[in-house]
Amino acid sequence: GQQLNQSPQSMFIQEGEDVSMNCTSSSIFNTWLWYKQEPGEGPVLLIALYKAGELTSNGRLTAQFGITRKDSFLNISASIPSDVGIYFCAGQNSNSGYALNFGKGTSLLVTP
C-alpha cells in the first residue's frame, strides 16, 4: 500500500487544550478521511474531504485537504475527556483500486 505518515504518534493533553495532528504521503490522494477509534470498538468516520484545499468542520473538529493533495490535518478545539481515542487518517485514490490507505494513528489522552 501507499504509505501515510501520521504525527504525532501520541498526545497527552489537558482538558480544554486544542489539538493538532497531521498526515503526509508521497502519493497524491483524491480523498482524505479522518476516523476515530475508541477502545474495543471499530473506527468511526469523523470527516471526509474530497477537494484539494477543502476545509471542513464537524463540531469542534476541523480538517483540511492539503493543496498538494499529499497531506491533511485535523484540529480539535477545546478538548474534552471523551475525545480520548486513536485518530486515523486515510487516503484514497484510483491507483490502488480505491482501497483506503490508513496511517498508523495518533493516540490522544485527555486529562480532566
Add this chain to the structure above:
Amino acid sequence: DAGITQSPRHKVTETGTPVTLRCHQTENHRYMYWYRQDPGHGLRLIHYSYGVKDTDKGEVSDGYSVSRSKTEDFLLTLESATSSQTSVYFCAISDSLNTGELFFGEGSRLTVL
C-alpha cells in the same frame, strides 16, 4: 449505528487449525471489506468484495481467503492459522467504492497459539 455484526468476537486457536470469521450486515451495502489491525501497522486491507461472488485481494491477502454467497454475509477464512495471524480483524461496509466512507464492525480478536 450501521448494522454490522462480527462473529466470533473473540477466539483462541492453535497453529494449523482452520478459522472462519463471519461478517453480517443488515444495510444492504454492496461493498464489504476485511481489515486487520496490528500495533505499529494501523489498519491493512486483506480482501474486499464488490458484490455477491465478486472479491479481490488487498494489501495483505496471503494466507486468507474470502467468500460472499449472499449480499449480507462476508466470510474470512484462515485455512491453516499461524501465529503471525494473531490480530484484531475488522469488517467494514460501504455503499460506494470511491468515497472512502466505511462503516466498521466492532472487531474480532483472534489469538493463534
